[in-house]
Amino acid sequence: MSVTPLVRVQSEDFDAQAEAARLTEGRKDVGAIVSFTGLCRDESGTLSALELEHYPGMAEAELTRIASEAIDRWPLTGLTVVHRFGKIPPGENIVLVIAASSHRRAAFEAADFLMDFLKTRAPFWKKEHLVSGDSSSWVEAKSVDDKDAERWLKSGSTD
Amino acid sequence: MSVTPLVRVQSEDFDAQAEAARLTEGRKDVGAIVSFTGLCRDESGTLSALELEHYPGMAEAELTRIASEAIDRWPLTGLTVVHRFGKIPPGENIVLVIAASSHRRAAFEAADFLMDFLKTRAPFWKKEHLVSGDSSSWVEAKSVDDKDAERWLKSGSTD
Amino acid sequence: MNIRYFAWVRERVGVEEEELEIPGGVKTVGDLITHLKSLDENHAAAFEEEEAIRVALDQVHVEADADLGNAREIAFFPPMTGG
């Protein structure tokens, strides 16, 4: 009874509550749901929007590969990944990951793992558009994201 | 600008979506929300309900102490903990933890930390009531929960 | 002093709470447990597995060697199983 991840890449916003409900409805074996929501943030008040470019086809394929690896590594009852593309103003949702399991540790680790690899392997790129109208610029990848992803390689040699 | 945790102990169900919305509305500095929902589960079909006994007053106080420690340890923008008491049938919610931060690692770690300490330090006790009507029994504490909580002590010596 | 019991400790003692005069020689939580065990069979049964008992003094977790001080309330209960 293998779990199939639900992966969606879309421009419209998502409903985290509805996605979580989908993983529990009609079943009594789910003890833990960990949900991660990533939002467009702007502490300085200078950002008008993030524009998310993606590689159609590969975005879905790569997210499905990462999700399938999470399902292989942890005993999950369900796993959902939704990533938006297009222009997203500050305060709006960008990405949703929900991991469901009988036990909380599996749900926490799977959601954490998924976000780390999504950041470094899923083909999405952010461009910043400023309120001032000044030339927009591509967000640079952070080395801390690579380090976050590497955490899972150290403990992954038994798979 | 210190963050005050929102802690509630109640018999009625909670609305995870509304609680998450409360942590983001009207602000643009939240980049990550990690939400944990713990549910009553029953894989064998023998459980009629879990009955959660709690220590009124201390339950709120201890959850607030754990939440305040999380706020001291991680740069959070908000933190919410809701724990139910009374009879809870399989499939229903028991506990909700939501951590919001500018960055995802802080949100993940704070929610994970909170659940680990909630399990071992918040004064709640579960009693299993069976479908068969046989005598109900108290759930025993798991040593794995102590080990989960100890993970945070090793790295906490710098506080 | 107000003494409260929870979960199976409560069931074994037979009451949710009780108000007791603390004898002069009882200084610590451990002393109080020894005193309570001497009261009757129910208390003795509740504290039989003494290492399994957790204690809160004025709603804060403490160990058995904690001083009772001026605490108004003490609670005894098994390891917690919430969450």
Next chain:
Amino acid sequence: MNIRYFAWVRERVGVEEEELEIPGGVKTVGDLITHLKSLDENHAAAFEEEEAIRVALDQVHVEADADLGNAREIAFFPPMTGG
């Protein structure tokens, strides 16, 4: 072969995708990058920081030493910044 570009690689090359005949001597991803750089100034500018370029062959991540094989599509892009 269908060649696709994303983010600032796309902006520097000036097109989203292009269909190119691969010369006989071009066997690996690295060979193809060398060939593309020789095409014009735009391509040269796009691949200037060669270590910053990520590659996907038929929508799967590969390294520069990967064989082009029978792949129908190759994509070049900067390190990813989604999530």
